[in-house]
Amino acid sequence: MSLAHAVLTSLIEKPSSGYELARRFDKSIGYFWHATHQQIYRELARMEEKGWIVSDSAPDAGATRKREYKVLPDGRAELVRWTSEPAAPMDLRDEFTVKIRADAALNEVDLSDELRARIAQHTERLAHYRAIEARDFARKEAMPRAKRLQHLILKKGIMFEEGSIAWAQEALAVLQED
Known part of the structure; x- marks a missing residue:
C-alpha cells in the first residue's frame, strides 16, 4: 500500500x-x-x-x-x-522474533524485560482501542455500513493486540521455565 x-x-x-x-x-x-x-x-x-x-x-x-x-x-x-487489485498478504517480519530464535541458539540471553515491556505496550494499545470501541461503536444495531466497516478495522486491531499479549505471556512463561 x-x-x-x-x-x-x-x-x-x-x-x-x-x-x-x-x-x-x-x-x-x-x-x-x-x-x-x-x-x-x-x-x-x-x-x-x-x-x-x-x-x-x-x-x-x-x-x-x-x-x-x-x-x-x-x-x-x-x-x-x-x-x-488484490492486496499482498501481511508479511510478518518481526525483529523480536529473530531475537527469540537467537536466544534459542545461544541459550544465554534474557529477553524477559523486553517481553514485559511489550506486554505493557500491547496492553496500553488494547485499552486505547477498547475505549474507542466503547465511545464510537456502542450502538451496533444502528450503524450504517461505513461505520460497521470502520468497526471491523478496529476489531482487527483489538484482536492483534490480544494475540500479541497472549503470545508474549506464553513466551515469558517459557523463558522463566529454566
Whole structure:
C-alpha cells in the first residue's frame, strides 16, 4: 500500500488542510499505516502534481498559507483502481522474533524485560482501542455500513493486540521455565 492511497481515503472521507489531515491520520489510519507529517505533506504535493487532488485556500486561512485539499475525479478513479487489485498478504517480519530464535541458539540471553515491556505496550494499545470501541461503536444495531466497516478495522486491531499479549505471556512463561 502506498501512502497516497491512505491519504486519498482520508480526503474522500473529509476534505482537509494538510495539518488537519495529518492529525486525523494520527488518530485513525495511523494506527495501521504510519507516516510522519512531513511525509504526508510531500505526498499531498505529489498527488496534486498527478491531478488526483486539488488545494485551495482554506475558508479559515486568513493571512496564512493554509490550504484545503479535495479529491478530484482522477484521484477517486485511482483509489477505485487500487482497491480493485488484490492486496499482498501481511508479511510478518518481526525483529523480536529473530531475537527469540537467537536466544534459542545461544541459550544465554534474557529477553524477559523486553517481553514485559511489550506486554505493557500491547496492553496500553488494547485499552486505547477498547475505549474507542466503547465511545464510537456502542450502538451496533444502528450503524450504517461505513461505520460497521470502520468497526471491523478496529476489531482487527483489538484482536492483534490480544494475540500479541497472549503470545508474549506464553513466551515469558517459557523463558522463566529454566
